[in-house]
Amino acid sequence: MGSEQVNLSGAPETMLATLYLRALDNRSDKPILGDAQAEDAVRRIDYDYSKFRMRARQAPSVAIRAKALDRWTEQCLARQPDVTVLHLGCGLDTRVWRIDPPASVRWYDIDFPEVIDLRRKVFPERDGYETVASSVTEPGLLDRIPDDRPVLVVAEGLTMYLSEEDGLGLLRGITGRFPSGELIFDAFNTFGVKLSNRFNPAVVAAKAHLEFAVDDPSDLESAVPGLRLVAEWQFTDAPELDRYAWPTRMLLQAMGRIPVVRRMGRMLHYRFGDASR
Ligand SMILES: C[S@@+](CC[C@H](N)C(=O)[O-])C[C@H]1O[C@@H](n2cnc3c(N)ncnc32)[C@H](O)[C@@H]1O
Numbered sequence: 001m002g003s004e005q006v007n008l009s010g011a012p013e014t015m016l017a018t019l020y021l022r023a024l025d026n027r028s029d030k031p032i033l034g035d036a037q038a039e040d041a042v043r044r045i046d047y048d049y050s051k052f053r054m055r056a057r058q059a060p061s062v063a064i065r066a067k068a069l070d071r072w073t074e075q076c077l078a079r080q081p082d083v084t085v086l087h088l089g090c091g092l093d094t095r096v097w098r099i100d101p102p103a104s105v106r107w108y109d110i111d112f113p114e115v116i117d118l119r120r121k122v123f124p125e126r127d128g129y130e131t132v133a134s135s136v137t138e139p140g141l142l143d144r145i146p147d148d149r150p151v152l153v154v155a156e157g158l159t160m161y162l163s164e165e166d167g168l169g170l171l172r173g174i175t176g177r178f179p180s181g182e183l184i185f186d187a188f189n190t191f192g193v194k195l196s197n198r199f200n201p202a203v204v205a206a207k208a209h210l211e212f213a214v215d216d217p218s219d220l221e222s223a224v225p226g227l228r229l230v231a232e233w234q235f236t237d238a239p240e241l242d243r244y245a246w247p248t249r250m251l252l253q254a255m256g257r258i259p260v261v262r263r264m265g266r267m268l269h270y271r272f273g274d275a276s277r
Helices: 009-027 036-044 058-078 095-097 113-123 164-178 188-200 201-206 217-223 241-243 246-255
Strands: 084-088 108-113 129-133 151-155 183-186 228-236 265-271
Touching: 009 036, 009 058, 009 113, 009 201, 036 113, 036 241, 058 183, 058 188, 058 241, 058 265, 108 113, 113 129, 151 164, 164 183, 164 217, 183 188, 188 201, 188 265, 217 265, 241 246
Parallel strands: 084 108, 084 151, 108 129, 151 183
Antiparallel strands: 183 265, 228 265
C-alpha cells in the first residue's frame, strides 16, 4: 500500500482513474504509452482504485487519447521549439517526461492546489519545468505566466469539467495574452457529456459533473476571436484500435459510423496569431 494519503473528490479525484488506466496500460503485453511512472505513482498513493471498477480492457481508451495528444504535442514542438507550454488540468499525467522537451521549451503543469500538492510528492522536479497550483479559471492565473513567447496549450480531460462560460473565458484569456499559439485538447459533444455524467465510472464514483460541450468545433472559432480550427481527430481514427479484442474493436468501428456517437469525444487542434510555422 502507498504512503501518500489523498482526500480528493469531484473533478480532482477523476485524475486517479486516468492515472490508474495508464498504469494498467503499462502492465499490458503491448502497452500503448508504456508509462512506468504512472505505475510507480499508483503504488505510492494510498487509494482504493477498485472504487472506479475499472478493468485492464478499459486501459486503451485513456492510453489512446494520451498518445494522440503526445503525438500532436511533439509535432507542435518540432515546428516551434521556443514555446511556453501550458499543460492545463494536468492531474498526475507524466506528459512532460514522455515528451522530454528540448531545453528551449518552458513547461507549466497546472491544476488545483490539492492535485499539485500530490504531484509534487510523487514526481521529481526537472529543468525548464514548473507546476502551478491554481484553478484554470482563477482570474490572474495567466498573468503569472510570461507572455514573451508563443504558447502551446495542451489539455486532456479538462474542458468538459468547466462551465461553458469558464471554458470560453479561458480560451479568450489565452488568445488575448499570448502573441500566438496552438491549442490541443479533447472535447465532448452534448451527447458525450450527458452519457458520461450518467455512466462514466470515474465521473460517477468521484461525484464529478461534466458541463462544457463542443458540438461543432467551428463554434469555438465564432466564440473566441482569432481562433482557427486546424484539425480534429476522433477516437475511432486511432491506429492503436487494434489493441482492443476484436469484438470490442468491431463494436467501436460500427459505433464510429454513427455521427453523434463518433463525435462524442474528439481531439481538437486550433491556432491563433501567426502560429502557422
Ligand atoms: C479526468 S482528470 C484528467 C487529468 C489528466 N489530464 C489526465 O489525463 O490524467 C481531470 C483533471 O482536470 C482537473 N480540473 C478540472 N477542473 C479544473 C480547473 N477548473 N482548474 C484546474 N484543473 C481542473 C482536475 O483536477 C483533474 O486533474
